[in-house]
Amino acid sequence: MRIALITGGASGLGLASAQRLAADGLVVAIADLNPDKAASAAASLPGQGHIGLAIDVTDEASVRAAFDAAQQRLGPVTVLACFAGILSSQSVPGRLPTVDITIAEWDRVMQVNARGTFLCVREMLRRCAGRTVEQGRIITVASLAGQMGGMQSGAAYSASKGAVLALSKVAAREAASLGITVNTIAPGPIDTPMLQQTVAPGHGDQKYLGTSQVPLGRIGLPEEIAAAVSYLVSPGAGFVTGATLDVNGGMLMR
Numbered sequence: 001m002r003i004a005l006i007t008g009g010a011s012g013l014g015l016a017s018a019q020r021l022a023a024d025g026l027v028v029a030i031a032d033l034n035p036d037k038a039a040s041a042a043a044s045l046p047g048q049g050h051i052g053l054a055i056d057v058t059d060e061a062s063v064r065a066a067f068d069a070a071q072q073r074l075g076p077v078t079v080l081a082c083f084a085g086i087l088s089s090q091s092v093p094g095r096l097p098t099v100d101i102t103i104a105e106w107d108r109v110m111q112v113n114a115r116g117t118f119l120c121v122r123e124m125l126r127r128c129a130g131r132t133v134e135q136g137r138i139i140t141v142a143s144l145a146g147q148m149g150g151m152q153s154g155a156a157y158s159a160s161k162g163a164v165l166a167l168s169k170v171a172a173r174e175a176a177s178l179g180i181t182v183n184t185i186a187p188g189p190i191d192t193p194m195l196q197q198t199v200a201p202g203h204g205d206q207k208y209l210g211t212s213q214v215p216l217g218r219i220g221l222p223e224e225i226a227a228a229v230s231y232l233v234s235p236g237a238g239f240v241t242g243a244t245l246d247v248n249g250g251m252l253m254r
């Protein structure tokens with residue numbers, strides 16, 4: 001039985017990925033800030049045995065406690081997907097120009113997206129040290145913004161996702177000897193609550209302002225990110241590590 005821990009799993013891309021991995025036969029621990037939301041998300045997954053857990057990915061002790069709880073209730077986590085993230089610490093929709101970014105905003109976004117991913121990856125690697133993990137997988141979540149500079153998102157978010165991209169390559173090198181692959185998914189605009197924060201008032205019911213810049217002519221679906229997660233977790237992806245999988249409708253081709 002493979003045990004997956006998914007941070008940010010109570011909403012959006014994390015939830016869609018939890019649903020997909022549960023359908024693939026994994027047992028899933030959904031870890032999110034709000035334990036009630038995590039528990040009800042876990043209860044909605046197909047199959048048996050899934051659990052919801054509280055986690056604040058910015059907090060070292062909370063990350064450790066979530067892994068402890070998953071291990072006690074389910075067994076050792078061998079698949080980690082780091083979806084917890086924020087676009088901004090502010091509720092004002094739309095892109096924040098760099099000149100308007102406060103230190104508090106910069107620090108908060110870096111804490112959740114960069115430090116949060118680091119703490120979860122580190123915890124997994126610490127627990128797996130000294131043994132070989134069968135089909136071990138870590139999936140981190142960057143963004144097109146971290147590759148190209150944000151279009152609808154600002155400097156703090158883009159920089160935090162650049163950090164995730166670099167961290168993941170380091171982790172891929174270090175985890176290889178443990179049998180764990182580490183790969184990053186870099187989504188373009190995907191239809192979730194987060195994307196809707198990029199649309200400032202006055203733009204009607206648009207979900208994304210830059211749809212005309214997407215070669216495939218639409219925004220993506222959470223299920224399309226979940227399908228990428230499913231592939232990276234599958235046995236067939238065992239020789240793929242240190243990769244960045246672009247799921248962006250063709251907005252970045254390389």
Ligand SMILES: NC(=O)c1ccc[n+]([C@@H]2O[C@H](COP(=O)([O-])OP(=O)(O)OC[C@H]3O[C@@H](n4cnc5c(N)ncnc54)[C@H](O)[C@@H]3O)[C@@H](O)[C@H]2O)c1
Pocket residue numbers: 007008009010011012013014031032033034055056057058082083084085086087112116141142143144186187188189190191192193194195
């Ligand atoms: N939606 C997109 O277009 C898009 C594009 C590129 C990258 N991403 C990335 O995908 C990931 C998921 O985004 P989403 O669109 O599903 O967003 P979302 O807002 O729907 O979900 C994010 C989840 O993370 C959780 N979270 C936030 N801070 C946390 C913390 N400190 N500890 C634990 N959980 C925390 C939230 O409670 C929420 O459940 C994020 O890392 C985001 O940056 C999304």
